[in-house]
Structure formats: structure tokens, C-alpha cells
Amino acid sequence: MRIQALQSYIQPVPSETSILGSSKAAQKLAQQVNQAAAHLEPVALQAQAGTGKTFLAGLIHSRSELASQPFAEMDCANLLRAEDGRLDTDALFGRVGQQLGILELLQRGTLLLDNVQVLSQGDAYGGKLRSRLIHYLKTGLILPNPGYCGQN
Structure with missing residues (x-):
């Protein structure tokens, strides 16, 4: 059931692949990938589309101890908006007593969040979303959306 709910987010993972090139930059990037794979901590990748x-x-995931677990990607720019214009983050955080979000469904897998800046755009509400994500990254504890309608 968990994998079925994640199906639309699961991505193929590169296997038997490496970073090509012998320049200092390519060598440093390969070293950073290996270092990230050895430590199960959040990684921020910032670059243009x-x-x-x-x-x-995916390369970090495939070289980590999580390689046998799912690798999923969520584009935060594709999150739905509620009638009042706020982001509906149920797909990410889940909703108390109703649905699990991708963070809980994934359990020990790897999640790539694309366009995460969307979570902090706009009003003070966006700052709360970013704070909840940072809380999860630091503690591993998910703060699901409240179980009643109209509030996130």
C-alpha cells in the first residue's frame, strides 16, 4: 500500500553510473557525492534547471545504505492550492486522521524536493511551511496538517 501511494513520485535511480571527467571540479563533485552517500543527512543541491x-x-541515493529503499521526487511547484490561495501541503506533510504525506509514506527512502522555494513564498504562512520542513530535516519528526478543513 505504501509503495502504491508513492508510485507517482518514485523515480528510477542511476545504477553502475559515475561522474564523468577528470578535472578537479569533477573529482571534487565525485568526492562530495560519496561523502553525502556515507552520511544520512539532508543535502541541498542548488543549480539551474x-x-x-x-x-x-539519485547517485547519492544509489551509493547510500538506502539504495534498496524508494527514491522519490516531488515538485513543490505542482502542489495544489486551496480556495484561499494557500498551498495544499497534504501531499507533503499529510493530514491528521485522513491521509499520509510523502514524508511518512517514504519512511526510510530518499526524497528529492524540487522547487522548495515555493514553500516560503508569499505570506507568513509560507514561512510556517518552511519552518515545518526545517523541523522535519533537523528532528525527523513530521508535523502533519490539522485534521479539520480550512487550516494548514
């Missing part, structure tokens, strides 16, 4: 962030995240 089309530069290989998903590839690098």
Missing part, C-alpha cells in the same frame, strides 16, 4: 540535480540525488 537541467543541470543534473535529480541525477546527483
Whole structure:
């Protein structure tokens, strides 16, 4: 059931692949990928679209102890908006007593969040979303959305 709920987010992971090149920059990037794979901590990849962030995240995942777990990607720019214009983050955080979000469904897998800046755009509400995500990254504890309608 968990994998079925994650199906639309699961991405293929590169296997038997490495970073090509012998320049100092390529060597440093390969070293950073290996270091990130050895430590199960959040990694931030910042670069323009089309530069290989998903590839690098998948490479880190495939070289980590989580390689047998799912690798999922969520584009925060595709999150739905409620009638009042606020982001509906149920797909990410879940909703108390109703649905699990991708963070809980994934359990020990790897999640690549694309366009995460969307969570902090706009009003003070956006800052709360960013704070909840930072709380999860620091503690591993998910703060689901409240179980009643109209509030996130």
C-alpha cells in the first residue's frame, strides 16, 4: 500500500553510473557525492534547471545504505492550492486522521524536493511551511496538517 501511494513520485535511480571527467571540479563533485552517500543527512543541491540535480540525488541515493529503499521526487511547484490561495501541503506533510504525506509514506527512502522555494513564498504562512520542513530535516519528526478543513 505504501509503495502504491508513492508510485507517482518514485523515480528510477542511476545504477553502475559515475561522474564523468577528470578535472578537479569533477573529482571534487565525485568526492562530495560519496561523502553525502556515507552520511544520512539532508543535502541541498542548488543549480539551474537541467543541470543534473535529480541525477546527483539519485547517485547519492544509489551509493547510500538506502539504495534498496524508494527514491522519490516531488515538485513543490505542482502542489495544489486551496480556495484561499494557500498551498495544499497534504501531499507533503499529510493530514491528521485522513491521509499520509510523502514524508511518512517514504519512511526510510530518499526524497528529492524540487522547487522548495515555493514553500516560503508569499505570506507568513509560507514561512510556517518552511519552518515545518526545517523541523522535519533537523528532528525527523513530521508535523502533519490539522485534521479539520480550512487550516494548514
